[in-house]
Amino acid sequence: HGWPLINETVPECLPYIQFYLKHGLDTVIFCESLEHIPEDCFAPFWEHVGAVLRANHGMLIVTNWLDYHPLPVASREHCRLVDDALYAELAFGGTVVYRNGSHLVCQY
Numbered sequence: 001h002g003w004p005l006i007n008e009t010v011p012e013c014l015p016y017i018q019f020y021l022k023h024g025l026d027t028v029i030f031c032e033s034l035e036h037i038p039e040d041c042f043a044p045f046w047e048h049v050g051a052v053l054r055a056n057h058g059m060l061i062v063t064n065w066l067d068y069h070p071l072p073v074a075s076r077e078h079c080r081l082v083d084d085a086l087y088a089e090l091a092f093g094g095t096v097v098y099r100n101g102s103h104l105v106c107q108y
Contacts, residue, residue, distance in 0.1 A: 010037050011045040025049065026058040034062060034086070035071045035078045042080070046090070054093045054108040062090065064102035071102065 006016050017025060028049055034042075053060060064071065070083035080086075087104050094108035 011041050014045060014048065017049070024056050025052045026056050027061070028053060028058070029061045030063070032064050034064070034082045035073075035080050038079050050090070050093075056108075058108055059097075060090060060094070060104070060106040060108070062087070062102070062104040066101035066103065069102035 006013055006020070008016055037045075050060075052058070064082070068082075070081065071078065073079060073081050082102070087099070090104065091106045094106040096104065097107050098105040
């Protein structure tokens with residue numbers, strides 16, 4: 001498609017990706033970031049983006065240091081628990097292609 005890489009914060013990126021949400025967004029990558037996104041910011045983002053990934057048979061890739069799983073809420077900066085329950089929520093409606101520690105690859 002030649003679509004650009006969008007590298008923005010959540011949920012501030014939603015206005016930037018509205019076009020792509022309607023026209024075939026197919027991959028979302030979280031690299032060392034889920035623990036920094038408060039639930040109240042992430043939930044509205046994932047509601048839209050997760051639905052589009054499922055509709056487009058897209059892919060979700062989550063990566064962090066392998067041994068950083070589970071990653072507890074440890075500071076203001078690490079404000080979100082990243083654990084198996086969160087990964088199960090993210091994988092809902094898809095197939096886990098790869099899972100090892102903090103790594104998750106899901107095909108919808």
